[in-house]
Amino acid sequence: MPLPISVEQLEVIGYADSLLSAMVPSVVPPVFRFRDHPDRVLVPPFMLNGGFVCGASEITGSEARQLGNKGEIVLFEPPVPAQSGFELWMSESGPRYESRTLVKNTLRRLARQFVEQAEIAFRGGDTEGAEQLCSAAVSADDRSTAALAIKGAIRRQQGDAEGERLMAELTEAWLEPAEFKVLVDHYAATPNQPAPIPPHFETSRLPMRGMAAYPAAA
Amino acid sequence: MDFLLNRRERTANLARLCSALRAYSNTITVPATQGTVSASKLSKTLFLSHATSIKNFSALCNSGFLTCQDDLAATGAFTGDLDSAEVAMGTTGQVFLYLSPFRYPGTACGILFSPTLETEHQEHGIATPFDSGGIHRCFRRSDPAEPATTFLARHDLPLPDHREYLELSMQFLFRTPEDYVEDREPVAPGPLGLSGGDSRRWTHEIRVPGRVYLRTNHLQAVFASRSVVAANRPVEDLFKWCAGEGVDRVTFDHPAGDDFAELSRQSLDYIRARIY
Numbered sequence: 001m002p003l004p005i006s007v008e009q010l011e012v013i014g015y016a017d018s019l020l021s022a023m024v025p026s027v028v029p030p031v032f033r034f035r036d037h038p039d040r041v042l043v044p045p046f047m048l049n050g051g052f053v054c055g056a057s058e059i060t061g062s063e064a065r066q067l068g069n070k071g072e073i074v075l076f077e078p079p080v081p082a083q084s085g086f087e088l089w090m091s092e093s094g095p096r097y098e099s100r101t102l103v104k105n106t107l108r109r110l111a112r113q114f115v116e117q118a119e120i121a122f123r124g125g126d127t128e129g130a131e132q133l134c135s136a137a138v139s140a141d142d143r144s145t146a147a148l149a150i151k152g153a154i155r156r157q158q159g160d161a162e163g164e165r166l167m168a169e170l171t172e173a174w175l176e177p178a179e180f181k182v183l184v185d186h187y188a189a190t191p192n193q194p195a196p197i198p199p200h201f202e203t204s205r206l207p208m209r210g211m212a213a214y215p216a217a218a
Numbered sequence: 219m220d221f222l223l224n225r226r227e228r229t230a231n232l233a234r235l236c237s238a239l240r241a242y243s244n245t246i247t248v249p250a251t252q253g254t255v256s257a258s259k260l261s262k263t264l265f266l267s268h269a270t271s272i273k274n275f276s277a278l279c280n281s282g283f284l285t286c287q288d289d290l291a292a293t294g295a296f297t298g299d300l301d302s303a304e305v306a307m308g309t310t311g312q313v314f315l316y317l318s319p320f321r322y323p324g325t326a327c328g329i330l331f332s333p334t335l336e337t338e339h340q341e342h343g344i345a346t347p348f349d350s351g352g353i354h355r356c357f358r359r360s361d362p363a364e365p366a367t368t369f370l371a372r373h374d375l376p377l378p379d380h381r382e383y384l385e386l387s388m389q390f391l392f393r394t395p396e397d398y399v400e401d402r403e404p405v406a407p408g409p410l411g412l413s414g415g416d417s418r419r420w421t422h423e424i425r426v427p428g429r430v431y432l433r434t435n436h437l438q439a440v441f442a443s444r445s446v447v448a449a450n451r452p453v454e455d456l457f458k459w460c461a462g463e464g465v466d467r468v469t470f471d472h473p474a475g476d477d478f479a480e481l482s483r484q485s486l487d488y489i490r491a492r493i494y
Contacts, residue, residue: 016322016323016325017272017325018272018273018274020276022449023272023450026472029323029325029473044322044324045322045478045479045480046479047476047477047479048476048477057323057416058416059322059355060355062301062355063355066299066303067323069302070287070296071273071274072270072271072274072323073271087475135449136449138444142444142445143444143471151448162458162461163454166447166454166457173471
């Protein structure tokens with residue numbers, strides 16, 4: 001296992017993903033390089049702990065450029081000094097590196113705005129617009145219950161029961177399926193109508209990190 | 219028939235490498251530790267992995283197949299890269315898969331195939347007991363004067379028989395067989411004459427010419443963060459297909475904050491649950 005590396009030695013030169021426009025805004029994993037050794041590049045998977053990068057894979061600058069050519073990572077100029085407690089995210093105007101608290105608040109606010117616009121679009125019959133806005137909302141905040149519920153309502157309207165079921169599965173970490181159904185019922189029952197107040201459910205009740213749709217080994 | 223001849227050469231390589239590894243094992247002492255899974259079981263059942271970026275994964279779900287660099291270049295989806303390891307090693311016509319959990323640099327999506335995929339591609343597919351790109355990029359070889367492509371050809375092994383060499387590696391070079399999967403260094407370097415680099419040095423690579431189709435009974439599991447599934451229609455459609463076909467699906471929080479290792483961890487947990 002590689003040794004932890006202080007972020008003070010590093011700068012951010014890109015992000016380890018390549019996004020579709022539908023997934024902006026979104027947090028992205030940083031690609032670091034050593035300030036004193038620009039040919040030493042660090043890529044995920046890694047953890048950040050107390051200002052240290054733990055478990056990163058080290059590659060060369062040439063290899064990083066090749067990963068960029070394959071659309072696996074995106075490199076940008078100029079590099080930004082890495083800072084503890086900071087988050088890299090992709091905004092509509094490009095990558096931004098800001099304090100984690102600020103990013104979290106900004107993305108949650110944007111997600112709420114997208115949901116409001118999506119609901120208006122859906123009630124106005126603009127299903128495609130509503131779908132795009134829900135995608136943006138869930139990219140900004142992947143626990144946006146309302147965005148997933150509106151998606152569920154869109155799938156129901158399209159007669160896509162499996163799609164509606166999948167949206168319910170995506171909320172299973174913090175919402176009971178029956179609660180999700182109530183939300184979808186709410187959005188699906190009132191197309192082309194003024195928006196009533198949606199039902200509210202706690203979103204952090206279940207501490208489970210993710211869902212795994214597979215059985216354990218026999 | 220060129221490929222039959224090539225398969226014969228690969229089979230001869232396998233016999234030579236296995237023999238060398240057995241002889242090597244008599245020269246070393248690896249502390250015996252009881253593992254939770256046998257080398258025989260783990261080597262035969264380990265899945266083939268492929269992780270990629272969200273954009274590439276969405277394109278993969280949309281097209282329904284993994285494709286090689288040559289095909290991507292022909293369609294204009296890839297501009298080519300004369301400095302790439304694939305060009306240097308002559309592997310631009312091949313799709314790459316690895317016998318390991320998801321490693322760098324993907325954090326949001328990936329797929330696992332069942333070992334049966336290798337049987338389907340046993341005539342043309344190739345395995346090497348290391349990441350071929352590492353030969354070009356970061357490994358040191360005991361004879362650096364030998365051309366990298368010659369070194370690679372000497373280590374090309376047949377599918378799925380290369381798993382015999384994997385079994386011997388797990389048995390002789392690692393403290394326990396699962397160390398191979400858990401990204402723990404082998405206790406002994408082995409007889410290949412490679413040093414430097416990281417887990418790419420011992421991870422078995424599978425190369426399949428042309429294309430590997432996704433929606434087949436070889437698909438074992440699909441992994442994607444929640445937002446990738448919800449915000450990409452092609453990914454959503456693949457997840458729905460998997461539900462209908464009984465293919466495992468794993469979703470998780472979008473990587474953020476302190477944790478950009480969840481995809482890798484999820485794939486490791488999946489392998490442990492299914493194989494150990």
